[in-house]
Amino acid sequence: QQQVKQSPQSLIVQKGGISIINCAYENTAFDYFPWYQQFPGKGPALLIAIRPDVSEKKEGRFTISFNKSAKQFSLHIMDSQPGDSATYFCAASIGRGSTLGRLYFGRGTQLTVWP
Amino acid sequence: GAGVSQSPSNKVTEKGKDVELRCDPISGHTALYWYRQRLGQGLEFLIYFQGNSAPDKSGLPSDRFSAERTGESVSTLTIQRTQQEDSAVYLCASSLRGVATDTQYFGPGTRLTVL
Known part of the structure; x- marks a missing residue:
């Protein structure tokens, strides 16, 4: 079953607005939560990532909020730009054992930012 | 090389044929991953290599799928007797050490279409 659940499936935001994508997980063994950005015809690329010992991480216009007790995390894109139009994937991984580094992905959110 | 490369970029095959997909990771990266989209x-995770051994093959969907890796270099994913449900983009990623917090760098993928 899907170990990381992501919503919404698609999102349309006006230029300058805030884009918010949410993810939830059940497996408490997850201890690393990256977000990937994918443009059409390209492979995903790491955007930003967080460990569960912090509640928020900000890099430029991108912020991850993490709620360990609720087992939820979200990506906020401030001042969204047309160039941000892409598919965003949340993911999670376990830092030990034979599953080391294996990423469990959400289904993705297709973001469209209108100029 | 500058990034992860994959070949071919597109592959169209007939049901029942075998296909081989190739991945060239970033030089010096010990960990290599195959995913299906x-x-x-x-x-969707398929298999993980650390060097030329595969500690996690749990994502391979059936025994028609196999993969190998030469040292810390090229990997090939082989699908035998292809079926229409195998149609997907196959993505390869590499990371420096294979630990959870290492960034996985993705190639552009191979789009496989089974007619």
Whole structure:
């Protein structure tokens, strides 16, 4: 079953607005939560990532909020730009054992930012 | 090389044929991952290599799928007796050490279409 659940499936935001994508997980063994950005015809690329010992991480216009007790995390894109139009994937991984580094992905959110 | 490369970029095959997909990781990266991305879906883990050994093959969907890696270099994913449900984009990623917090760098993928 899907170990990381992501919503919404698609999102349309006006230029300058805030884009918010949410993810939830059940497996408490997850201890690393990256977000990937994918443009059409390209492979995903790491955007930003967080460990569960912090509640928020900000890099430029991108912020991850993490709620360990609720087992939820979200990506906020401030001042969204047309160039941000892409598919965003949340993911999670376990830092030990034979599953080391294996990423469990959400289904993705297709973001469209209108100029 | 500058990034992860994959070949071919597109492959169209007939049901029942065998296909080989190739991945060239970033030089010096010990860990290599294969993922499958079906239309509108997230990335599905297939197999993980550390060097030329595969400690996690749990994502391979059937015994028609196999993969190997030469040292810390090229990997090939082989699908025997292809079926229409194998149609997807196959993505390869590499990371420096294979630990959870290492960034996985993705190639552009091979789009496989089984007629």
